[in-house]
Amino acid sequence: MSRITSAFNHGYKALIPYITVGYPSIEATLKVVPLLAQSGADIVELGIPFSDPLADGATIQRASFHALRNGATPKVCLEIAKELSQKTQIPLVFMTYFNPVFSYGLEEFCGACAGSGVSGLIIPDLPPEEGSELEIITQRQGLDLIYLLSPTSTEERIKLVANSSHGFIYLVSVTGVTGTRNKLSSELGAFVARVRKAATQPLCVGFGISTPEQAGQIARMASGVIVGSRIIQLMETEENFISPVRNFIIELRHALDETSRQEKE
């Protein structure tokens, strides 16, 4: 069992916050990850910023732009991950685009991830058809390569991802880019159910989830909830993000636990 899969227990709902490394500063990243862990997160997604984040909406685009200016190169992100993995036990997953990984060298990058205590990789512009080489390398290095599915995915593609995703499967809640949304898609339940039929991995839902209420609704269908843009928005002012972020994570945790409690009854 990998460190990621061990974060999913029967009847428990995993909370997976996303942050962009280096936003609003490198120091902020070092401070916020232990805070997320203490407040109830189960896995942290560390975004390695990319110049052309085409799966991201305005919030993460802006964060990526500033993070790059702050010098958050893949190398720096790996160093930060290493420092964080010494400070806290929470499993860390890198989320980035394919070019920075390809440019680093697949073998070298995965080796460095393993050496920095990173447990997995999410690459939104790498569908399974293009991922076979990276799959082999991540397996060898003990990393989980996590694939994504979307509401547009066909049954055939769901099977493909069910056969190749490690750790969990990342379900994109809507057709669209990352960013906060007021409402969950009405078709989400049917989509999660389609994937559930084909996959044995834990299913985590992300994109557009920004309130405890939404997180609670998701938890009724899936094993985990991924929340990104809303946290980035709370971190926009570096001076005082600690208590808003802590409170938000605690509220999310509470909403997820409430759902688990209701399910048990």
Place this chain on the structure above:
Amino acid sequence: MITRDKQLPDSHGYFEEFGGRFVPETLIPALDELTQAYNEAKNDPSFWTEFNSLSHDYSGRPTPLYFAQRLTEHCGGAQIFLKREDLAHTGAHKINNALGQGLLAKKMRKRRVIAETGAGQHGVAAATICAKLGLNCIVYMGEEDMRRQALNVFRMKLLGAEVCPVSSGSKTLKDAINEAIRDWVTNVSNTYYLLGSVVGPHPYPAMVRDFQLVIGKETKEQILAKRHRLPDYIVACVGGGSNAIGIFHPFVNDKKVKFIGVEAAGRGIKTCKHAASLVAGRLGVLHGTKSYVLQDDAGQIMETHSISAGLDYPGVGPEHSYYKAIGRATYVAVEDKDVLEAFQLLCQTEGIIPALESAHAVFYAAKLASTLDREQIIVVNLSGRGDKDMDIVVRALEVSP
């Protein structure tokens, strides 16, 4: 004749190691749908009958292959022919692809068409075809490009398109493509993405090429009719590379015909203010395709510069990377200052105002011609006309209009 080259890309969209589909999962089913629709259209004679008939009556094809006598005399060497894509409707080769994909969008019953544009030529072509076919058109354009190509912005609006300014990144073509892809991911069920060059995920590099092949096929017939032999060189500018692939590809098995792709060296390759992906880039993944990319040591895409907005792009079509890898084509780069010289030279010797993009090819061809003898033939793809560039040229030459 079926040849090895014609079978590329393979079924996964690869030209050997270049190409592929590096896009979010949401788009993969849409790309499968597009590939299937395109394959059906490709094998449907009635689709090509309509395409050819509109190419003739609407776009004004075939475009002439013109012997540039005074330019040839000025250079004092090889004979220079110009393939006059500048005379096609809307003033550039872009109409060929817009027409083909517009017909495909209609066939697929997608009434909302999105496009990106750099210089505005593809945006104008897309807006034109959408007006003609009764489709809604939304064009993403970088703010910097909107400023330097204001005339084309007005043309698109006049043609009924909505022009969406893109203010992220370098505010140029690369960012317009990012934004178009984000739109497509969001509105994938009812939207057709009319990509303007031989870049992006499979099937775009192959499909856009196929709609541009008409340039090279006509050129072949025309040069055989005029000189009873094939040219020694074909020279074309390369941004994403659609006009170049369009004229090169029909000659790919005529090994004696040398291909030269001319990229934008901007203020000079050493200054980093250029857009010469094949000359100065390395292998990477941008906008869904694996190809040569201008990037820094950490794999971040670099901001580019060129006097011509249409070449101002840090990537290039995967088939060009393949041609470079197998040595089928040679890629060179020409600086802004030389482009301005060639721009004026063509105006003054031939009475033809070239697009700044095409002037890159003119400069290289003129220089090359002077080193060759009079028996040799160079064909230059004059991919577009320069009316859109007047403001830039006036400012660059510091003359009053």
